[in-house]
Amino acid sequence: MGESYSDFERLEIARQEYEEYTVGEQVRIKNINGEKINIGTVKEVFSDNTGLDGYVIENPKTKEITILFQGSKGPSLEEKSLYDWIDNNLPMVGNILSGKQQVPPQLQSAADKLNQVLREFPDSKINIYAHSLGIMDAQYALANVDDITRIKEAYLYQGPNIYPNLTKEQREKVDAMKYRIHNYEDTRDIVALNYHRKDSKDSEMAVGIVHYVDSERRLNPVDQHMWGGYVFDERGSLRTKKSSADYETKFALANDIVKSGLYLNNLVKKQVSSDGISSSEEIFLDSNQAQVVASGIHQTARIAYEEIKKIQLMAHDEAERILLSTHDVPFGFISSPYEVEEAYCKGGAHRGNIVDSVDLVFNPKVEKAKKLLEDLEKLESSLKKSIEEMVEQDKQLSEEFYKWNNSK
Secondary structure (H helix, E strand, O other), X not given: OOOOOOHHHHHHHHHHHHOOOOOOOEEEEEOOOOOEEEEEEEEEEEEOOOOOEEEEEEOOOOOOEEEEEOOOOOOOOOHHHHHHHHHHHHHHHHHHHHOOOOOOHHHHHHXXXXXXXXXXXXXXXXXXXEEOXXXXXXXXXXXOOOOHHHXXXXXXXXXXXXXXXXOHHHXXXXXXXXXXXXXXXXXXXXXOOOOOOOOOOOOOOOOOEEEEEOXXXXXXXXXXXXXXXXXXXXXXXXXEOOOHHHHHHHOHHHHHHHHHHHHHHHHHHHHHHOOOXXXXXXXXXXXXXXXXXXXXXHHHHXXXXXXXXXXXXXXHHHHHHHHHHOOOOOOOOOOOHHHHHHHHHHOOOOHHHHHHHHHHHHHHHHHHHHHHHHHHHHHHHHHHHHHHHHHHHOHHHHHHHHHHHHHO
């Protein structure tokens, strides 16, 4: 089980890409209350002649790996700054504006780095954090990752959207991971190019779920770009605008099961069909595809059931609170609590009309959602059992299933 961070803490992790660390050093951040959190140990400091810079960090408890892709150096005549701006930023802005499916060298270097980390840490899940130019590096790296199942989550901040500049195959790959990638955009920031703006608050044609930040305006554009307008509550939750991200985040797990599952299933289909596909293989792959969809629907039903149950409990508790208030003697009255309750009761304010009537509305809906959840659990279980029986009966299919299962 990985670490769970608040929005504020995740942003603090991303900030570390601009700090100076050495190999073996501990990386610590502060939470919203100023308490220190150790996120891991620096395993690699990477830097190359394309201008790519960043860190590879290992969490000692979870063994998860975090990659930080650093954003641009401030404009200057220094060599590293020139790499960022002359060789990467300016050419990529031109590609974005023209829609050209071409990327500068730093983005390709980032893709190579991510796949290298996958090979060096074969048993670890990978988290990615990036800001500014770094999120173009991260997007392109994700679009070219060798194994999508190794990516746990990605958090990207304040950089251009390069989805339109990706090839069809690259788009399909990032779409398969869409619900594990969180892309934060402050619409007041001029650097966050190529996203839907103003009236359209959705994640269409973008890498990941796009969260539109409800920011405060900063007079200095650099401050705006460096998270200066971000607003957090006392729990460390970021203030965002209402958008499709609300729904996409709530149902992220269910959507990811379907999106990534279907992508992997289609990959296997392409691999086996190149040498000809047997009827048993076709049945197996179609059955597996059905199971993926059923699993996603089942997960969605579970989330919906929990949400309905939560609302039902809140409504019941509120009704109980209102009923209890009928015992309160209004200021200036000399009646006893019993007499006040009796007066309310005669006026129709009693348990039957307050609590029981609320339960009468919500309980059937909860039961209906529960029944749907149970039916979908049975469907998923039935499909899984059918696949297992099919595999047991076909030795060749059994070997192929073993390879497929271990590639997920």
